[in-house]
Amino acid sequence: MPRRTRLRKVVEPPRFKGYRPYGVNSKRRESIELLYEEYEAIKLADYDLMNHKEAAEIMGISRPTFARIYEAARRKIAQALVEAKNIKTVYGNAIMDKDWFVCNKCHARFNIPKTMTSDKCPACNSNDIESLNK
Amino acid sequence: MKTIITATGKGEEKLFDLRFGRAAWFCIYDDETDNMEFFENKHVDAPSGAGGKVVEEVVEWGVSRVISGDFGPKAKDLLEKFDIQMVILKDDCKTIKEIVENFKS
Structure with a gap:
């Protein structure tokens, strides 16, 4: 093994999430x-x-x-x-x-140190955050 | 709680700076007193290790959150060690005031 x-x-x-070429004629890429x-x-x-x-x-x-x-x-x-x-x-x-998160509203990325317990986006206070460590 | 925002100049109308170690100015915002203070970055022209030196100052100021555009690998390690929250914004056409208003609301 x-x-x-x-x-x-x-x-x-x-x-x-990715890159895409432009000016290319193809339906299925x-x-x-x-x-x-x-x-x-x-x-x-x-x-x-x-x-x-x-x-x-x-x-x-x-x-x-x-x-x-x-x-x-x-x-x-x-x-x-x-x-x-x-x-x-x-x-x-x-x-x-480290544990990184992204806010789906303002697209800020941030970490949450262990001394903090907030589950809101620190830049816009939105609750719609997603972990980047899947 | 104190928050640092990297700024291109002194004053709340100035634009946000995407760099951390080599940002021109730092704005310290205290949400308990709603007070803003500006400090010039002494390490702007440091030949190397600007990020690390800035982190030392950040720790001395007792800040618990830093808002900037990017952090170098060394600055990141240090900030994490001191349990300081890092926030990365990509939008460089915002003023300091707009950013503060945004997270205050």
Whole structure:
């Protein structure tokens, strides 16, 4: 039996549910599933400009594993660009660093520290909040 | 309870700043006294670790909630350690006043 996949730490979930190409004429468009940890790998390496070793430590995985996830992410994005496919973000093997919530009314994202007990959105006081850690 | 909102300038009519560690100003709003105070960010031009230094000040001010556009990985870890609530807004065309009115109501 193979070793269990270790959960990858993700500091913050992506801010979108997906991307869609425009100016493309096709009725049925397929989508590519980009995992949260792949999004995080791209973000750490190419946006925060960390080297793979630092990034791997943040995500709680080994450097070679990070490199594999990063490569998978790049290939998926390239495939989506070339084949004009949608990108959909899915949960994958990620574990959120902390409990994050999103408000469905004002789209603010926030965490609730253990010292607080409120279940309202801190930005607009709406009760319509949803956990991002499914 | 005190809340910090990152601001682009001094005054409640100024716009909200999406950055945390390198925000230009901080607005501290106290909902018990309905009072607003503004502080300039001393770490705007810090070469590195601005987020962490700002968190230290936030802790000294006794704030329990921070509203900003984004938090770096280090700032996030620290804020979580001190049990400070982070609120991320993406809308940068709002003034400080509008944000405060929004969560007061």
